[in-house]
Amino acid sequence: MKRLFVLNGGAAVKAGNKSAYLKFDDPLAAFARNGINTGDVLVYDAILKALAYDEVRNLQFSHAGDRKLWPKEPYDATVIRGSNYLTETVDLAHVVPLLKELKGPIVPIGIGAQADRYKKLNLPKGTVEAWKIIADKCETIGVRGFYSAEVFNDLGIKNVRVIGCPSFYRALRPSIAIKEIDPATARIGLTLNKYLSAEYATNATKTNRMQRALIDAVAKRPSSRLYSQGEREETLSIFSADEEKKRHVDAILARFNLAGHKEAEDLIANRMLAFLDVDEWAADVGKNADVMVGFRLHGNVIGLHQGLPAVFFTYDSRIRELASLFAVPVVEVEDYLPIDLEAILSTANFAKMEHVYRLNFAEYHRFLTENKLNHVLPKPVAPPPEKPLSAPNVVQISPGMDQTLDWFRSEVDFMTGEIERLRTRAWHFETTLRDMKQAKKAGPDKAGDQGKAAGQDKTGKDKTEKLAT
Incomplete structure (x- = not known):
């Protein structure tokens, strides 16, 4: 019997060990606590479909420090489900004792660097130590692109192979044929991510404004759908009803400055879906979408491996790295x-x-x-590449002058309004603090009267926190 140990798989496994899904008795309660990226579940699912083992056991990195959960007997192999492990904010020091203890090969599949843009990374010492142990225990580390390979090279780790993300190969096909579509009538499968900032976006403002414009365009196609990928508010709105649902829908619309946009509201309230089972997710996309467009890597890949065209919007090192490796058509957010x-x-x-x-x-x-x-991968129909193949496949759009002027006028108006709103809030905050200081100097009697004017309640507790948020 062949036994596989998985590190950080992050999902339950169906009978037969070929499919991954999120096992929740109460999805509402689970997502009320936090969002769960179902893209990670897709990666795990794709790895399971490619491998053939009789027994599969998973241990999350978050539990790796608990020795009671370590395997008591050796497994035939250990694999690490690919993710953003090469980042300045992830420290794998707590995983090091387990890595040292594990017997046999440890094979990482689809490991990647994460940053807002291509740059040298200053990784935590624990992460560096972890990857050097892993590199000594495998023939090669599978990385998702050449930026990730470069980060490993900077650590002195040379035994890497650029394989992309295993999710691209989920269908187990040695070749892929992308279907033709009618651009005017195609049913769009839209993917969004409203939490893009810091190391996950070169420019968060441009990214969110481009998403807003994309929602506006897709919402006008009544046959199109929006696929949530585990975002908390989106998933809660899908599984809840009535006032609770409306509250979450309104919050999403507000996030994209789309309050009052009836078509966008209909898209989010009535045509948004979320799946906890990867097989069901893929089946719905294959049946109800002609093309995937948007800001979620795996939300687009779920269509690509079925032969559906997908256009990526690139905004950070991860999306750019993978889209370039596979020559997927992209719209670069920085072009705006x-x-x-x-x-x-x-x-x-x-x-x-x-x-x-x-x-x-x-x-x-x-x-x-x-x-x-x-x-169980079939024999390839082409030899492996002899030299690196990685270049952006940018969709070359040349909008007319009127269209461009309208776009930038609208955007300048919005940005100007945001600046004025922030200035007004800052001015109110500044004057409130000034009045409070004056009230404090005036003594306890006048402090009560002036404090009320300055933003204090009956108990004397100030309300400046509300002004600051």
Whole structure:
């Protein structure tokens, strides 16, 4: 019997060990606590579909310090589900004792660096130590792109192979053919991420404004859908009803400055879906979408591996790295051009992606084989690439002068309004603090009267916190 130990799989496994899903008796209670990225579940699902083991056991990194949960007997192999482990904010020091203790190979599949833009990373010492232990226990580390390979190289780790993300190969096909669509009538599967900032976006303001424009365009197609990928408010709005649902829908609309936009409200309230089972998610996309567009990597990949076209909006190192590796058509957020959905879909070219996919699949096959993992990938139809293949496949859109002027006028008006709103709040905050200081100097008698004017309640507790938020 072949036994597989998984680190950080992050999901339950169905009978037969070929599918992953989130097992919740009460999804509302689970998502009330926090969001759960179902893209990670898709990665785990794709790994399970590629491998063949009789027994699969998972241990999350968050529990890796608990020795009671460590395997008592050796497994045939250990794999690490790919994710953003090369980042300045993730320290794997607590995983080091387990890594030292594990017997046999430890094979990471689809490891990636995470930053807002390409740059040298100053990784925590615990993370560096963890990856050096892992590198000594495998033939090669599977990384998702050449930026991630460069980060490993900076650590002195050379035994890496660029394989992309295993989610791209979920269908287990050595080649892929992207379907033709009618750009004017295509049913859009939209993906969004309203929490993009810091190391997850080169420019958070541009990213959110581009998402707003995309919602506006997609919402006008009544047959289109919005797929939530585990975001908390989105998922809660799907599983809740009545006033609770409306509260979450209103919060999402407000986040994108779309309050009062009836078509956007209909999209979010009535045409947004979330799936806890990857097989069900993929089936719905395959049946109800002609093309995937948007800001979630795996929300777009769920269509690509089924032969549906997908256009990525690139905003950080991870999306740029993977989209370049697979030559997926992209719209670069930094270009900040108006959204012309039909023009984007008409111009996107998938011929290069179909070619590059065959080469990347061969590299993935070689990676699993050389690490002696028991896999079921069919024989590649092309040899692995002899040299790096990674270049952006940017959708070349040339909007007209009137369209461009309208876009930037609207955006300047919005930005100006935001600046004035912040200035007004800052002025009120400043004057409130000044009045409170004067009231304090005037003594306890006048402090009560002036304090009320300055923003204190009957108990003397100040309300400046509300002004500051």
